[in-house]
Amino acid sequence: xxxxxxxxxxxxxxxxxxxxxxxxxxxxxxxxxxxxxxxxxxxxxxxxxxxxxxxxxxxxxxxxxxxxxxxxxxxxxxxxxxxxxxxxxxxxxxxxxxxxxxxxxxxxxxxxxxxxxxxxxxxxxxxxxxxxxxxxxxxxxxxxxxxxxxxxxxxxxxxxxxxxxxxxxxxxxxxxxxxxxxxxxxxxxxxxxxxxxxxxxxxxxxxxxxxxxxxxxxxxxxxxxxxxxxxxxxxxxxxxxxxxxxxxxxxxxxxxxxxxxxxxxxxxxxxxxxxxxxxxxxxxxxxxxxxxxxxxxxxxxxxxxxxxxxxxxxxxxxxxxxxxxxxxxxxxxxxxxxxxxxxxxxxxxxxxxxxxxxxxxxxxxxxxxxxxxxxxxxxxxxxxxxxxxxxxxxxxxxxxxxxxxxxxxxxxxxxxxxxxxxxxxxxxxxxxxxxxxxxxxxxxxxxxxxxxxxxxxxxxxxxxxxxxxxxxxxxxxxxxxxxxxxxxxxxxxxxxxxxxxxxxxxxxxxxxxxxxxxxxxxxxxxxxxxxxxxxxxxxxxxxxxxxxxxxxxxxxxxxxxxxxxxxxxxxxxxxxxxxxxxxxxxxxxxxxxxxxxxxxxxxxxxxxxxx
Amino acid sequence: xxxxxxxxxxxxxxxxxxxxxxxxxxxxxxxxxxxxxxxxxxxxx
Numbered sequence: 001x002x003x004x005x006x007x008x009x010x011x012x013x014x015x016x017x018x019x020x021x022x023x024x025x026x027x028x029x030x031x032x033x034x035x036x037x038x039x040x041x042x043x044x045x046x047x048x049x050x051x052x053x054x055x056x057x058x059x060x061x062x063x064x065x066x067x068x069x070x071x072x073x074x075x076x077x078x079x080x081x082x083x084x085x086x087x088x089x090x091x092x093x094x095x096x097x098x099x100x101x102x103x104x105x106x107x108x109x110x111x112x113x114x115x116x117x118x119x120x121x122x123x124x125x126x127x128x129x130x131x132x133x134x135x136x137x138x139x140x141x142x143x144x145x146x147x148x149x150x151x152x153x154x155x156x157x158x159x160x161x162x163x164x165x166x167x168x169x170x171x172x173x174x175x176x177x178x179x180x181x182x183x184x185x186x187x188x189x190x191x192x193x194x195x196x197x198x199x200x201x202x203x204x205x206x207x208x209x210x211x212x213x214x215x216x217x218x219x220x221x222x223x224x225x226x227x228x229x230x231x232x233x234x235x236x237x238x239x240x241x242x243x244x245x246x247x248x249x250x251x252x253x254x255x256x257x258x259x260x261x262x263x264x265x266x267x268x269x270x271x272x273x274x275x276x277x278x279x280x281x282x283x284x285x286x287x288x289x290x291x292x293x294x295x296x297x298x299x300x301x302x303x304x305x306x307x308x309x310x311x312x313x314x315x316x317x318x319x320x321x322x323x324x325x326x327x328x329x330x331x332x333x334x335x336x337x338x339x340x341x342x343x344x345x346x347x348x349x350x351x352x353x354x355x356x357x358x359x360x361x362x363x364x365x366x367x368x369x370x371x372x373x374x375x376x377x378x379x380x381x382x383x384x385x386x387x388x389x390x391x392x393x394x395x396x397x398x399x400x401x402x403x404x405x406x407x408x409x410x411x412x413x414x415x416x417x418x419x420x421x422x423x424x425x426x427x428x429x430x431x432x433x434x435x436x437x438x439x440x441x442x443x444x445x446x447x448x449x450x451x452x453x454x455x456x457x458x459x460x461x462x463x464x465x466x467x468x469x470x471x472x473x474x475x476x477x478x479x480x481x482x483x484x485x486x487x488x489x490x491x492x493x494x495x496x497x498x499x500x501x502x503x504x505x506x507x508x509x510x511x512x513x514x515x516x517x518x519x520x521x522x523x524x525x526x527x528x529x530x531x532x533x534x535x536x537x538x539x540x541x542x543x544x545x546x547x548x549x550x551x552x553x554x555x556x557x558x559x560x561x562x563x564x565x566x567x568x569x570x571x572x573x574x575x576x577x578x579x580x581x582x583x584x585x586x587x588x589x590x591x592x593x594x595x596x597x598x599x600x601x602x603x604x605x606x607x608x609x610x611x
Numbered sequence: 612x613x614x615x616x617x618x619x620x621x622x623x624x625x626x627x628x629x630x631x632x633x634x635x636x637x638x639x640x641x642x643x644x645x646x647x648x649x650x651x652x653x654x655x656x
Contacts, residue, residue: 080639082629084629084638084639086626086628087630089625090618093617093621094617163654174655177654178650181639181641182640229648233651238639
């Protein structure tokens, strides 16, 4: 019988479950994809049920359950934070202590109770791994490397906020760490909050906003907010941060430093927010580069693995590559806390004697990060038939050709194929696709399909073998976690745009693929190989035959504030609510013009909270 | 009632303990040292 280990992350944000079989991830999903609550932090009951169901197992078949952090140690850090925040931490103390005292500090009991409630069999032994160990394991043990430096950077787990590890074979050795409250993730989140975006959710918006601004606050940040040493270690100046005291990130200190109160959520974006974003992004990149150099120096390795929320900062990841600090980097696609479930399970599996069998193949263990639920054509047909939904059934080659033709004609296509992605990025299983050559695509997809802010860039997918024609990217980027410059050959000669600032920069067409070229000529690239996602690869091949280019706009299949769609029904609902022209739902092609009128009693946009 | 008890506990226990802790050794290690070479801590510590 195979050795199954179930990993769980929960109770902070992005709860998830992951199932590892003989040391290899076989199923993983975030709870939000089932409950439809973005970043859901509840116990991942449905994700657990899914992962077990995926392999036809029950809890009786599971050898061990691995939780992604040490709640007792975390509770001690919370207590130390109460002491450190006096006399200003009363609100935080009153709000959070009861939860910790009654349940969270005894996480074994909580997890056991929740698992028993699922009635999926007897609950096996439950073990905890430290938060950063879970991140490090998710990065290294799933990577294709026999040995590597491992860098984990996030907000906070127990105490550690930044750690460097040395991975060799199945062994992960912790080397050095930075501890709370000094946190690069919390620094970035403080600026996210101050610029009016949601913490633990809007950080990627701040990253997308940065190229619109000038880093005129960078010196101020270095002088007042963070002391970064040449080896990348750092401390924050806690006089300017409020996160130890209560439920907000910044207060009067930030207001005095940056000339006024924080931007209200959904308020107008001004030059200040653009420049703050550019400044904190620059400082973060400087710190990450120094951390990467130290990781190399401490380990002597030529390859780097990364995880933790800050590893989702794909601009900083791109800088590590551009500066040739390592021969190659690999970032765990579920780099945030969801990936902790996988890391904890992998760490426990290795302890139980599992091998990293995938290393010899040269591939990583993530199966393209397509580890979530799939729906068979029979299931989809039953759904379509029951709903009286018009469709055409196509063979895979016909589907690829038809969708490619539609994209070439400027249509926007919903692409629902195979297993759902694990992690925050849509990678060609639950994606909305468009033509990157059309300058209007960016605004149309932002405003009429995603219903999101106009400044936000879109990312391209491209066949891995074609990537060099469009991007200066010296390695694969299968999980869309690296930003690279658009290649000179793909850029257009444009008139000097030095007079343009802020969102006006969007008006300039900078390349042959303007819809995926950010205002600083960068792009967050996904390179696609057949082994990772055959249907998506074949679609890009068909697109290349159609238009001579395999670059496509790839954005997640959802609207703003909603998790990525999971089921055929969610995909069809999103298709009908938005201006998507065509839906490729497994082997079935749906044209918007063929569909019956879509009616809802309430305005769905009021039901989906803004992110 | 619970809020009142927590407030009393905070005033009578947490604040004095926190002030003493900060005098003896800041549990958050907040001070900057421009002259220091590194803020790294060994993971084994």
